[in-house]
Amino acid sequence: MGISNSEHLIDELGDEHIGTSTETPLRADAFEMDDELKMELIEKHFREIMHVLGLDLTDDSLKGTPRRVAKMYIQEIFSGLDPKNKPDVKLFDNKYKYNEMLVEKDITFFSNCEHHFVPIYGKAHVAYISNGQVIGLSKINRIVQYYAKRPQVQERLTMQIGNELKELLGTDDIAVIIDAHHMCVSSRGIQDVNSSTVTSFYSGKFEQDEKARVEFIKYVSL
Numbered sequence: 136m137g138i139s140n141s142e143h144l145i146d147e148l149g150d151e152h153i154g155t156s157t158e159t160p161l162r163a164d165a166f167e168m169d170d171e172l173k174m175e176l177i178e179k180h181f182r183e184i185m186h187v188l189g190l191d192l193t194d195d196s197l198k199g200t201p202r203r204v205a206k207m208y209i210q211e212i213f214s215g216l217d218p219k220n221k222p223d224v225k226l227f228d229n230k231y232k233y234n235e236m237l238v239e240k241d242i243t244f245f246s247n248c249e250h251h252f253v254p255i256y257g258k259a260h261v262a263y264i265s266n267g268q269v270i271g272l273s274k275i276n277r278i279v280q281y282y283a284k285r286p287q288v289q290e291r292l293t294m295q296i297g298n299e300l301k302e303l304l305g306t307d308d309i310a311v312i313i314d315a316h317h318m319c320v321s322s323r324g325i326q327d328v329n330s331s332t333v334t335s336f337y338s339g340k341f342e343q344d345e346k347a348r349v350e351f352i353k354y355v356s357l
Contacts (some may be wrong), residue, residue, distance in 0.1 A: 177205035215284030222277035226268040236264040238354045239275045249286030252268045257315030260355040266306035297336030307339030310351045
């Protein structure tokens, strides 16, 4: 049986790493099942995948793998799918009256490509200009990690971080740059181990004022 045009298109979208929306595609009932049941089902199905691959699940090294993978998926690398894991962010008055940009750079993150479920890893650089309130520095890192811990495309991740900070801080003056390596590019397909992908998000003064944008890029490049 040949491959249909729709199947060709689906494969092409995945191989070219094209996203379909700015929001993570989730079903309406995504969180009706509790985490323990999700882990039980993932364990069951991953065991079947290993069986199909011909692996010996009685081997001491492999017998615990389905459960380990299930726990990793739910409790770690895809924990950002669940809103209950969203960072609890408190804002503080900008008592210092610091009105210049604040830059948090080199935030290391690990994510997973939603097309092949292999790692994306890199650095995020974030800036904002206070509109009267400030956020704890570690909370910026936590926001990056929250959105990274889900199946992603890099463009969506960049926009989700930027839009979340706009909403939290009540300011349009937000900038985000992400520089990342995609294992779906380096370990399969073209197998290019040297390239990285850079995406950006600019709003408010960073979008309107070239001087502010250049200053942010200068700090990121230091």
